[in-house]
């Protein structure tokens with residue numbers, strides 16, 4: 373159930389997707405790249421994790437809602453840009469600060485991911 377699902381981390385980042393066909397990163401969501409509030413939710417009952425991001429702008433558009441598979445590789449490409457593959461696509465987070473990047477990476481690698 374929903375009891376117990378909690379946000380274990382909250383950061384600001386621009387959420388990107390890699391467009392494999394055109395070999396370029398595109399901002400997730402409909403409009404131009406802008407910051408989202410990105411959270412990692414943990415369901416302790418099922419011990420599952422999910423990354424959810426909502427635009428900071430008024431519309432709060434959900435730009436990422438991605439289950440994190442146990443053992444997934446989390447790649448810290450640079451201090452400010454981290455990325456991972458899900459079965460369909462590659463996600464990239466351009467963090468608002470290196471501190472946010474480190475916080476998020478610690479939650480991911482301390483939880484389901486391998487670094």
Ligand SMILES: CC(=O)N[C@@H](Cc1ccccc1Cl)C(=O)N1CCC[C@]12C=C[C@@H]1CC[C@@H](C(=O)N3CCC[C@@H]4C=C[C@H]5CC[C@@H](C(=O)O)N5C(=O)[C@H]43)N1C2=O
Pocket residue numbers: 388390397445446447449450453455456457462463464
């Ligand atoms: C085996 C595997 O899957 N490898 C993956 C990585 C990975 C490894 C292990 C586990 C999971 C994964 Cl996901 C891989 O290498 N991938 C995933 C898709 C894209 C990419 C492939 C090629 C390009 C070349 C350059 C590089 C790149 O994209 N960047 C360099 C570092 C930061 C730099 C930062 C920001 C973004 C914002 C726009 C663009 C710019 O700064 O203008 N940019 C960048 O240029 C960014 N690439 C990648 O990351």
